[in-house]
Amino acid sequence: MHTVVIGVIGADVHAVGIRIIEHVLRKHGFNVVNIGVLSSQEDFINAAIETNAKAILVSSLYGHGEMDCKYMKENCEEAGLSHVKLYVGGNIVVGKQDFKDVEQRFKKMGFDRVYPPGTDIEEAVEHIKEDLNTA
Amino acid sequence: MHTVVIGVIGADVHAVGIRIIEHVLRKHGFNVVNIGVLSSQEDFINAAIETNAKAILVSSLYGHGEMDCKYMKENCEEAGLSHVKLYVGGNIVVGKQDFKDVEQRFKKMGFDRVYPPGTDIEEAVEHIKEDLNTA
Amino acid sequence: MVQNKKIPWEEFLAKREEIRLHWQTGQSELLDFETAVERLKNVPDEKNFALKLRKAKEEGLTLTQPRAGVALIDDHVALLKYLAEEGEADLLPSTIDSYTRQNRYANAEDAIKQSEKQKRSMLNGFPAVNYGVEGGMRVLDETPVPIQARHGTPDARLLSEIIHAAGWTSNEGGGISYNIPYAKNISLSDTIRYWQYCDRLVGYYAEQGIEINREPFGPLTGTLVPPSISHTIAIIEAILAAEQGVKNITVGYGQCGNINQDIAALQTLDSLTNYYLKLFGYEDVYVTTVFHQWMGGFPKDESKALGIISLASAVAALGKATKMITKTPHESEGIPTKEANAEGLKASKIVTRILKEQRYSSSKELEAEKELIKKEVNAMLYATLNVGKGDFAAGVVEAFKQGILDIPFAPSEVNAGKIMPARDAEGNIRLLEFGNLPFDDEIKTYHKNALKKRGEKENREVSFQMTIDDIYAVSRGNLVGKQDPLKEFKTP
Amino acid sequence: MVQNKKIPWEEFLAKREEIRLHWQTGQSELLDFETAVERLKNVPDEKNFALKLRKAKEEGLTLTQPRAGVALIDDHVALLKYLAEEGEADLLPSTIDSYTRQNRYANAEDAIKQSEKQKRSMLNGFPAVNYGVEGGMRVLDETPVPIQARHGTPDARLLSEIIHAAGWTSNEGGGISYNIPYAKNISLSDTIRYWQYCDRLVGYYAEQGIEINREPFGPLTGTLVPPSISHTIAIIEAILAAEQGVKNITVGYGQCGNINQDIAALQTLDSLTNYYLKLFGYEDVYVTTVFHQWMGGFPKDESKALGIISLASAVAALGKATKMITKTPHESEGIPTKEANAEGLKASKIVTRILKEQRYSSSKELEAEKELIKKEVNAMLYATLNVGKGDFAAGVVEAFKQGILDIPFAPSEVNAGKIMPARDAEGNIRLLEFGNLPFDDEIKTYHKNALKKRGEKENREVSFQMTIDDIYAVSRGNLVGKQDPLKEFKTP
Ligand code: B12
């Protein structure tokens, strides 16, 4: 049973999506650590260390995601979490932007997978299973 | 008191606008000859000859205006009505087209003034007064 | 004198031979009844218009249907496909061009050629007669949902033959509704006879076990038509169709704008049509309703147009219309692009779906409006029957002559044109001039008082100027027309 | 223990000194009361938010107001101008960014710099504290209609000082509504105190003859909140504001989706707020209402989004909301472009204008829903007052602790989070789990029966899965969430 850390980063209080993500991941048999809204990078990293998580799912809805996620990969590596997969989704930038651009920016920042607004979480579940089982 | 012939050309049955045009032109003191809907070029020309009209207002709503108005200027000239001003308005082409193009096409066909969809008839009244008094 | 009597079969067949000569496509062997019946029997249920309407009514759904038609068949097919896929249209039309509507097939042929040359549609619709049964079959085969011909053709006999033989299972029109708003001086007796033919054709197919839907054109001139008037015409056309053997009829109504009046209209349209059909002995006709989104002048702004489209959709859904004809953000400008057409469809779709579980509650105001509509319809129907000496077909001709039936803003000279509508203070369509409508004093007083109240509220006289203001109102963003005090007329 | 008592003036002034030190812009001389009062007195009537609302209510109009805010002031001004001119917005906002909302002014400063460099807004709103009174003045002076700050700030004291001194005559927020949906673990006592301060400030200006509008944030989490719960919070916040001297209050409500429930909610929001204000001794408060267009997840398709926006506008107009906060076709994606924002505004505008003469008729169903809301609100208010030993401020803190007040899907740990909503068969929001809400058996049975009926209709159990389906429903084009039978969960 894989452990994944989920939460909403930065000064973001959108609480609905993460609750459903938790629910769905649990139904799929994951051990889910939900650190909730208004979580800092440190909160994610500490939770991942403590629970020996294999993946971190960062949710960001409110638009400041790009700034909040800066150096997250580097900070993970520094904390010894280079092996932990990084996912990000929600409305991760300000405004309606071309998603290919956005995806590239976040991949450059070190995220393994980047999801556009309104992604069906079931879709991501398939990816997580894939990524963690081959890892 | 100037006489103007108004009507709706071709196989077009849109009857509301022309009725209001008649009403407004009357209020402004014109002698209005309304030949109604489903009028051919000949109907317009005959009415203008009979009533010694100074202007013909062609209304076309249904989209076939461009075909219905072909050679209208030439036919007027042939009938000895070179001096009669030609106006056209309504939804005179098929679809939402750039109006500048449309205007040019109809001016080339010999129309003195060309009006876009939904033109306030009061606006045209000013033009008609201008054109007929200087003519 | 035209009569409401089923056309004898031999007479029909003789006429048919004649009509097939009107244009070369009439001679196609695919028009032979055996072939046509075979073809129609092979239309799958999900592409049968009549069946899809039945299902929707049972489920309480309001289906969406656009207007659409272009000159060239390839483009027409692509357009319809797009509207079904991207626009999620539940039903498809083929709007027929205006030359075809006037039986000017040679003009249409020219325009097809011109369109090919100029690579853009020079026609405001699809010239179905010119493309013939083969063309119609292709359109149906390449699209995923039922198809209906929508037009405005006084004499649609050849057109109707062609589309049904092609497998199209619905046809819009009627002897009154495709004459008075669409013609200048064609006799009503003629158009009623033409449409009796079209109905007889559908009746024939019904006898072969093929259910084809027929739809009188509800909104008429689309311009401030009081519900009772369009209802009366719809009910008469339903009766005329039923006599010829039509078993599946959709009666229509165009949005007025006051929600209470619109819901009252939709509810009574269904109940009264059923009531009078049964009363006059047509027991087994399946009746559905169609709501037309605002049929008058639209605002130029596309977002505002979508606002009106969505509002109309809410009314249709709450009033449980079986289907709804959608408009587009390009309405005020011209025939829409396929994208604009799909936009109107999608906005409509979500609103009807969101509201599908909801209904409009009964209220004092709703019941009062329904009562008024019922009384008015009843008065007009009985007066029509009376002057027809018990026959609706003869009655219609005479009733129009006398102004017992009268449609505002109609181009037809057959129409008296003596009534004048205007909105009351809440935006209900009332009458300013009654012409010769057979209304009693109670009804007339009701209208007069309603308009008087508006006059008082706006501090002006009740007059034709109100009507003019109301005609412009929606395109300028209001329902009840505002007088423009800046606009004073001066003589030149 | 926090109490519902007007803050003594000396205490207020002392606090004020402290707060002005929170960020450098707090030290501007324009914040001195004499200057600020002068400035506010010179705001022309047509730019006074409170007065424009009064006028609209008297005329029965529903005003439109967008959300809008960007990082850079030039862009912000241009944006607001565009929304007033092209979008025809009746009222303007300045939506404040999320760093400012968390009082992280240094982060905001960074983001302003980054935005300048990258030439695009890196903030989700306008950082009004960083731009100070001078910035706020410029925004008001260069735009044509009243301006309100809209945010979600638990501690908005400095922000409120700055915007009012700049001449902005309305402020959204409240000690509950800007805490529970917008924070994780800030104490309610604290946020109530912070907002008592903001209200006291408005009360002070009122004493100087300056009418400033205050608006509790109605929709809370925007996610399946039953009307009685948001009403209860709105009424308590109105009472808390009135105690501090606020005289012009707009209570709010977010569209649920069932029209009957929405209209019942709008009508009771107005009547109950007035009733309880008077009951508790606040006689001279002018109450208006705001309707929020659908606050949950939107569909991706822009036409569909406009469909929902227009439907919401119809409800607002029929329910006679004084104003309406509009959404945009970009809602599901991100902060809208100015064009998209104007599209939402224009669609909204025409619908409210078309319906301005119409009202929703009373019906059995409407009155039943109103009764239910009234009973529930009454139960929650009295239970709150009871645990507060007669004091609403103390009562709120205790009521949340005990779950007597409970908001679904709130991020705050102060909130019990024990209730669970779901829609009934007609799309009304009902409760699946009541937590510790002080409802009697009659009320609970009503909810249970309603949900049972839905369960029967859909042939499934009443459970949290319904709630999840309902959360997704509108974004997928329905109101009542459909279970997806294809989607079976498998364990990895
Ligand atoms: C009402 C209406 C109908 C009614 C007409 C009833 C009747 N007999 O009058 C009905 C339902 C019957 C109808 C039928 C059709 N219609 Co129609 N109709 C309209 C609609 C909605 C409003 C027209 C109207 O009455 N406006 C109110 C009056 C007051 O305004 P107006 O007509 O624009 O006229 C004013 C100004 O334009 C100006 N003006 C007009 N002419 C002139 C001329 C001059 C010289 C000047 C200065 C000014 C001027 O002054 C007038 C008074 O203010 C318009 C779309 C719209 N505008 O929103 C479509 C529209 C005109 N119709 C259209 C079409 C295609 C048809 C049909 C072919 C197909 C169909 N939809 O069934 C048939 C045509 C039948 C035929 N053979 O003509 C198209 C035309 C498309 C194009 N040009 O690309 C339109 C634009 C809708 C659309 N976007 O598709 N229609």
Ligand code: B12
């Ligand atoms: C409800 C809502 C609110 C509520 C939130 C209540 C609460 N505490 O939860 C309230 C009203 C309080 C609110 C406030 C704000 N909001 Co808001 N909000 C929304 C809204 C309408 C719906 C969000 C939602 O609950 N959706 C339902 C859930 C189930 O879906 P979801 O959140 O998208 O999550 C699903 C998927 O995206 C995916 N997913 C999410 N994260 C991740 C991560 C990974 C790794 C994966 C694989 C998948 C995934 O799975 C989830 C479950 O299916 C959205 C717009 C929309 N989507 O229509 C705006 C929206 C998110 N909000 C927005 C903004 C700007 C704000 C505010 C700043 C301003 C304001 N409007 O007041 C404040 C922010 C406050 C703050 N500090 O965070 C913007 C963000 C803009 C941007 N990114 O450019 C949006 C997009 C609206 C808009 N277009 O302007 N909001």
